[in-house]
Amino acid sequence: MALRLLTARVVRPYAPVIRQAATIAAFRGYATKKYTSDHEWISVENGVGTIGITDYAQKALGDVVFVESPAVGDNVEKQDQIGAVESVKAASDIYSPVSGEVVDVNEALADEPSLINTAPESDGWLAKIKIENPADLDELMDEAAYTAHCDSADH
Structure with a gap:
């Protein structure tokens, strides 16, 4: 009986909020990050992918x-070199995880390349590409698979 009372008083008033959140979550499912085995990430919104290197990669560098940007x-074609990152330890090429047209680059990296160290998966993005073939994303790893990939590389 107490559970029924709790449901009537607590859950029902929030049901519209829960339904709205579920709708937003379903819509955002396509906007999640994907990862390559070469430690690049891509986050897609409205057919445009924002690309950068992962936190794992910046720690290794x-x-x-x-930073060289396109x-x-x-x-660009999938797997084309679109830039490079040079650090005090090494230099590393950056490859496009998708095919498409470069529509924007992060100009702030020219003056402040350390953004890649401080915020590699947000402010340290490298380029935005209008995706030509959304199926390219299907071949990339989700966060769990990428974490497993990094863990296996550490051992």
Whole structure:
């Protein structure tokens, strides 16, 4: 009896909020991050993928001192080199996880490449690509698979 009373008083008033949240969650399912085995990430919104390197990659590189970005308007194929990151330890190429047209680049990285160290999966993004073939995303890893990939590389 107490459970029925709790449901009537607590759950029912919040049911519209729960339904709205579920609708938003279903819509955002496509906007989740995907990862490559080369430690790039892509987050898609409205057919445009924002690309950068993962936190795992920036930790392996160390202090980033220079970032090479693609040019706006470039057409890239999946697995094409779209830039490079140089650190005090090493240099690493960045490859596109999808095919499409570069529609924006992170100009802030030219003056402050350390953004890749401080916020690699947010402010340290490299480029935005209008995705030509959404099926390219199906071949990428979700967060759980990427974490397992990194864990296996550590051992």
